[in-house]
Each structure stands twice: as C-alpha cells, then as structure tokens.
Amino acid sequence: MGLYLHLPFCKDRCTYCSFVTTRDESLQPATVARLTAEVRTWGAALARPRVDTLYLGGGTPSLLSLEELAALTEAVREAFDLTPLVEATLEANPGTVDLAWLQGARRLGWDRISLGVQTLDDGLLRRLGRIHDGATAMEALELARIAGFQRRSGDLMVGIPGQDLGRVLDDARAMAATGLEHLSIYLLDLDKNCPLKADVEAGRLALPSEDAVATVFEALQVELPKLGLAPYEISNYARPGAESKHNSRYWERRPYLGLGPSAASQLGAFRWTEEGNIPAWAEGRAGVELQELDAAEELAEIPLLGLRLHRGVHWPSLRARAEARNLAPLVDAWEVQLAPFERGGLVIREDGILRLSERGMLLSNGILSTFV
Numbered sequence: 001m002g003l004y005l006h007l008p009f010c011k012d013r014c015t016y017c018s019f020v021t022t023r024d025e026s027l028q029p030a031t032v033a034r035l036t037a038e039v040r041t042w043g044a045a046l047a048r049p050r051v052d053t054l055y056l057g058g059g060t061p062s063l064l065s066l067e068e069l070a071a072l073t074e075a076v077r078e079a080f081d082l083t084p085l086v087e088a089t090l091e092a093n094p095g096t097v098d099l100a101w102l103q104g105a106r107r108l109g110w111d112r113i114s115l116g117v118q119t120l121d122d123g124l125l126r127r128l129g130r131i132h133d134g135a136t137a138m139e140a141l142e143l144a145r146i147a148g149f150q151r152r153s154g155d156l157m158v159g160i161p162g163q164d165l166g167r168v169l170d171d172a173r174a175m176a177a178t179g180l181e182h183l184s185i186y187l188l189d190l191d192k193n194c195p196l197k198a199d200v201e202a203g204r205l206a207l208p209s210e211d212a213v214a215t216v217f218e219a220l221q222v223e224l225p226k227l228g229l230a231p232y233e234i235s236n237y238a239r240p241g242a243e244s245k246h247n248s249r250y251w252e253r254r255p256y257l258g259l260g261p262s263a264a265s266q267l268g269a270f271r272w273t274e275e276g277n278i279p280a281w282a283e284g285r286a287g288v289e290l291q292e293l294d295a296a297e298e299l300a301e302i303p304l305l306g307l308r309l310h311r312g313v314h315w316p317s318l319r320a321r322a323e324a325r326n327l328a329p330l331v332d333a334w335e336v337q338l339a340p341f342e343r344g345g346l347v348i349r350e351d352g353i354l355r356l357s358e359r360g361m362l363l364s365n366g367i368l369s370t371f372v
C-alpha cells in the first residue's frame, strides 16, 4: 500500500487555500505526537504491511524540525515494512527550507521533494499570500538538487487574478531549466471559501477569462514536452521515469492509507476520511467519515480516475470486469454518453485503449462527469 501522512501546519495561510491547515504552532507537538501514535497503531493493526510509496504532505511538512522528522520517519520504519519502498516524497514550502534541513531530510531516506512554487511573479506571490518570492523558490529548487534530491517536483498555478498568462510559460521554462524532474500545473481552484474567493466575488479582483486560461494550457502542452517534461496526467508532466509513483496510485485505484486530520484512505471497497478539526484530531476525539463503494461505484472509478492519465483505460478489460459483475448496461450507457465526445475528437479510441485527446484534457470535467 501507499502511506500518506498529513501535517496540518503552515507559517501563514495562503489566500486561496482551503486545505486543513493552521498557523497555530501551539498545536504542533500534540499533533505530531498523535500522528506518530497513529502510525504505530495502524502498523500494528495491519500486521506491519508492506509500503511501496510514502508521502508526507500538508500543510507544510518542512516546518518539522529535523529531530521531529527523524522521529516520525523512524516510527514509520518500525511500524511498516518499507522493503519495497520506491518513493518517499516530502512536500515543502520554498520559504521554509535551507540546505542543512534538506540534507538532513535526504539522509533520513526522503528521496523526492515537491516544492510549492506557484508563480515566479513576486506581486502575484504576495496576492496569493505566499511566504516566499520567486528567487527564493528557484533557490530552493537548487538547494534540493545540491542536497541530493534527484527527484524534484514544482507546482505552478494558472488563472491567478492579474496573472500575465504569457508569464506562466516563462516561469515553466525557468523551472525546467533547473533540470527539475516533475512539474504540476494547476488551475486556481476557488470552489471553497477563502479570502481570494471573497475578493473575486466582491469584484475587487478579476479572474482571467476561461479562453485565456485554456490558451495557456494548450501552449504548455506544446512547450513542456520540448523541455523534456512529457504530460502523463491532466495536471502533471515528468521526465521519463520521474512520474509520481504515489500520486499515480490514486489514479490507478491502488490501496493507500492516509493518517492525519482530513487524510483519506482507500483499502478495498472502503474509503474513509478523517475529520479535519485539528485540535480534536490531536486529542484523539475526531471522527471518521466512512464510505463503502458498491460494485457500480467501484467500476465507475476506473474510467473516472484512469482517463486522467494520458495512457488511458483499456476498455475491453473494463467491459469484461463489468460483465463479470452484471454491470454491462452501465458500460453501454457510458458508451452512449461518450459518443459525442469521440465524434468531436475529445476522446480517442485506439487498439482498445480509450483516452482523452489534448483538447479533451482541457475539457476533462465535462467528459469525466459521465462517470459520476
């Protein structure tokens, strides 16, 4: 299985963020202690299961001291069998890392780092409430390389109010020039309440038009492969072999255990999400929202998640699986709904593989709603 640990602390709140995270440092010791205890409890309950991908996310895991990170890493090593481990990722905020911390993390066995860069435009970084500037983000990428992280990922955001969309391409080029191995490009998502959403709704800030944003994504689809970063998922580009193995398991529906406030898990047909109330979680009073997927829901997740990947979904296998569960009519219904997208060139079928075209990737929400 994959193991995800959520560390819900940040130096400051970004204006667009709706993740479960807090600035209240006083909660950190109890939360880290609880997370360590949960690691031990779950490792014992599952009889020290084999873990092949590990991910410490947040929040800002790079706020942990090296001592705290060492203790947490050691607890994971004792509680889980890491013999098959192929990837151990740390998320980090460029404004919180220095060379000594990165070298220490590397020595503890973390071999991949994901840095939230977002943009190299200092004015926009301030608007986003980020605690770093563009130069610091570039420096963090370089320090991670010097510290020995051979797999570095950076996040870029598209659709920030006031963003010069041509600048996104320049930022992507600058980041690629550092030799980084993985790039995630996200559309700013203001679905949930956050200060930036309030500013947009009040008319104080304006989002770029959908057409302008689509043009940037199209340009990135052309430009990034020329820089050695090939698309492998709707939002993700990587050099050959540097695709995120942990995140891939979400799209491939392989099992994962998530620990920490708001962390999600999926084992077999069961999925659960831990409550996001941080003090309650730290005190062991938090609840869990449990869902058992029925056969149709499990089947629908295969194309819903699998079509996010550029390699697509093997449709005859999906149909065979559906027939074995008496769910062939469901696949028939999907075929009917997908037909206009296929005719429009948004969905491509080749040698039994169904996948989204590049244009289909841009319009994926409408297509993937077929399976919801």
Ligand code: SF4
Binding pocket: 009, 010, 012, 013, 014, 017, 018, 019, 021, 058, 059, 060, 093, 116
């Ligand atoms: S650093 Fe990340 S998790 Fe923390 S507030 Fe900003 S966006 Fe949210």
